[in-house]
Amino acid sequence: MIVITGAGGQLGSRIVEQLLSLAPAEQVGVSVRDVAQAKRFADRGVRVRRGDFLEPETLSHAFEGADQVLIVSASIRGAAAVPANRAAIDAARSAGARRILYTSHQAASHHSLFAPQLTHAATEDHLAAAGVPFTSLRNGFYATTLGFYLGAAVETGRLVVPEDGPFSWTAHDDLAGVAAAALASEGLFDGATPPLTAPDMLDFAAVAEQASEVAGRMIEHVVVGDDDWKASAVAAGMPEAAAEFTLGMFRAARRGEFAVTDPTLEKVLGRPAIPARQVIEDLLAPR
Numbered sequence: 001m002i003v004i005t006g007a008g009g010q011l012g013s014r015i016v017e018q019l020l021s022l023a024p025a026e027q028v029g030v031s032v033r034d035v036a037q038a039k040r041f042a043d044r045g046v047r048v049r050r051g052d053f054l055e056p057e058t059l060s061h062a063f064e065g066a067d068q069v070l071i072v073s074a075s076i077r078g079a080a081a082v083p084a085n086r087a088a089i090d091a092a093r094s095a096g097a098r099r100i101l102y103t104s105h106q107a108a109s110h111h112s113l114f115a116p117q118l119t120h121a122a123t124e125d126h127l128a129a130a131g132v133p134f135t136s137l138r139n140g141f142y143a144t145t146l147g148f149y150l151g152a153a154v155e156t157g158r159l160v161v162p163e164d165g166p167f168s169w170t171a172h173d174d175l176a177g178v179a180a181a182a183l184a185s186e187g188l189f190d191g192a193t194p195p196l197t198a199p200d201m202l203d204f205a206a207v208a209e210q211a212s213e214v215a216g217r218m219i220e221h222v223v224v225g226d227d228d229w230k231a232s233a234v235a236a237g238m239p240e241a242a243a244e245f246t247l248g249m250f251r252a253a254r255r256g257e258f259a260v261t262d263p264t265l266e267k268v269l270g271r272p273a274i275p276a277r278q279v280i281e282d283l284l285a286p287r
């Protein structure tokens with residue numbers, strides 16, 4: 001059986017969906033914090049069990065009988081993140097999985113300026129030391145992240161951000177497709193994958209240009225100093241820790257941490273990647 005965690009989330013649900021076109025439902029299981037969120041999968045014959053990385057005792061039942069476990073990195077910030085991911089790896093090994101997969105990031109590094117990359121690097125270390133064959137899927141930067149910025153930019157005509165750099169914007173559907181392929185074809189990857197990215201990198205200046213074309217009105221890219229950006233984000237209601245977290249992303253980008261592309265994703269999918277432009281169009285489409 002293949003067990004996938006986080007099937008209630010955007011990436012995990014897409015991975016399950018795509019895997020169901022490659023493997024029979026009775027060979028697929030999901031581990032979710034809220035089983036009601038996976039009802040549509042249960043209805044199709046997928047085994048649905050409750051699993052929460054912060055309650056490791058739930059994971060032995062959730063992972064029972066798994067040959068492969070794909071751990072979707074939990075959206076936990078701060079000091080609890082690494083122990084949570086480690087608990088999932090330990091539980092997968094204890095359940096007897098002969099292969100463990102983890103959704104890492106193209107920029108995973110102990111030296112990153114963006115906090116999640118430190119979590120990914122520490123998790124990858126634990127995975128490599130677990131003594132079980134593993135695959136660390138080094139995903140590109142989610143293109144949907146732009147959704148946090150584009151709404152206000154279209155409203156005001158200004159995309160006000162700190163200095164940045166190129167990003168490896170990649171669509172969830174493409175990353176899910178590669179993850180599903182990695183589960184279905186066990187020999188496809190071994191260890192850390194090459195960066196799994198779309199072929200185009202855009203910085204925020206290029207994003208503003210593309211968003212202007214899509215929205216049909218000028219969106220000016222305005223660069224502000226880190227302290228000024230943080231002060232206005234906090235004044236607008238963002239918690240200080242969240243503002244600092246976000247600044248880390250811009251600092252890492254300007255150092256070139258996300259300035260990576262690689263053909264592996266398109267090769268595995270056997271088709272062109274979804275361009276960032278398409279994701280911007282989807283994000284700005286009238287609802």
Ligand SMILES: NC(=O)c1ccc[n+]([C@@H]2O[C@H](COP(=O)([O-])OP(=O)(O)OC[C@H]3O[C@@H](n4cnc5c(N)ncnc54)[C@H](OP(=O)(O)O)[C@@H]3O)[C@@H](O)[C@H]2O)c1
Pocket residue numbers: 005006007008009010011012031032033034051052053054072073074075076084103104105139140141142
């Ligand atoms: N590559 C990138 O650029 C990028 C950007 C942002 C985030 N990420 C990482 O990618 C992951 C998936 O992204 P997404 O878009 O699918 O995020 P999402 O829709 O916000 O989903 C959050 C995910 O975190 C899981 N999670 C949270 N707390 C958990 C816990 N205590 N135990 C087990 N799982 C827990 C959720 O599991 P349930 O379904 O069980 O609730 C869900 O799969 C994120 O969690 C984050 O680690 C990557």
